[in-house]
Amino acid sequence: MSFIKSSLIISTYNWPEALNVVLASVVNQVSMPDEIIIADDGSKPDTLSLIEDYKSKLSIPLRHVWHEDVGFTKATILNKAIAQSKGDYIIQVDGDCIMHPNFINDHMAFASENCYLYGSRVNIQKIYLEKLFTNQQFQFSPFSAGIKKRTRAIYSPFLSQFYKPKLELSKKFRGCNTSYYKSDFIAVNGYNEDFKGWGREDSELALRFFNFGLKSRRLRYRGIVYHVYHLEKSKSRLxxxxxxxxxxxxxxxxxxxxGIDKYLNE
Known part of the structure; x- marks a missing residue:
């Protein structure tokens, strides 16, 4: 389905070291998206400097959508970024999730209308962070040092075939590894910006996708990301x-x- 234009949305906040290895994993993709948008929830200028550096390393547009830091408003910045996207299909990751080389290719291979996708997340351990950032490592395997949940790192197109689209909710859904048609996202009015602070903005979107009648498909054994360890965000608003x-x-x-509708005619 290569004729479908895709937009990779990467959310970030004040962690250029992690965003650096994430963008390095984009450069290493087998198939590239049509554009990349960094949804920046109020980072300091060093994040912008990193993004500018990467523009020369990429043959596709890399854009930076930023708003002022007023606390954790991830739902809002994602809506703003997706409103500005030019792709028909949205692939969404967090700025601390390093992508497998086939990540974009996997999501696009299974892209279908009236269905959203969600993939697996392998955890990179805290004790490995210094080595990760020193080496600027962006490739892993099930046998790599510094990871846990190793079975999630198994890449197998054959085994992935056994996971089919279903009209059901899954507790395994994470906004750090998902994709969907932009038209479906707009049909439910995107993220609910009433969410402030950490928690539930992703699962509530999945609920509305389900209520709208969208199927979901788990990309097990494909569409893999490696999540960089960080301290838990404040749960004061949970x-x-x-x-x-x-x-x-x-x-x-x-x-x-x-939701997103307020930005669509800007």
């Missing part, structure tokens, strides 16, 4: 965010009022 998600569950809603 109870409030849980309430927002519970409202979506109880009302079976597929639309959020406070």
């Amino acid at each position: 109870e409030l965010n849980n309430d927002i998600e519970l409202k979506t569950i109880n009302e079976k809603s597929s639309w959020t009022v406070n």
Whole structure:
């Protein structure tokens, strides 16, 4: 499905060391997206400097969508970035998730309308961070040092065939490794910007995808990312965010009022 234009959205906040190895893994992709957009939740200028450096290493557009740091507003910056995207298909990762060389190719191979994809996340351990950043490592295998959940690092197109699209919710869904048609995202009005602080913005989006009638497909054994260890974000807003998600569950809603539509005509 190479005729479909794709946009890779990478969310980040004040961690250029991690974003550096993530962008290195983009350069190393077997198939490239049509554009890359960094959704920046208010980083300092060193992140912009890194992005400018990478523009000369890439043959595709690399854009930086930034807003002022007002706390954790990931849902908002993702909506702003996706509103500016030119692709028909959105592939979304976090700025601390290094991509397998076939990552873009895998997501595009399974892209289908009325279905969103979600892939596996291998964890890079805390004790390995110094070596990771010193070596600027962006390639791993199931036998690499410094990782856990090794079975998630197994790459097997054959085994991946046994995972089919389903009309169901999965607790394994993560916004750090997902893809979907932009038209489906707009149909549910994107992320709910009522979410402030860490937690539930991804699972609530998946709930609305489900309520809208989208199927989901797990990219097991393909579409792999390697998640760089970091300290947990503050969960001070988690109870409030849980309430927002519970409202979506109880009302079976597929639309959020406070979503992407406000940016689409800018």
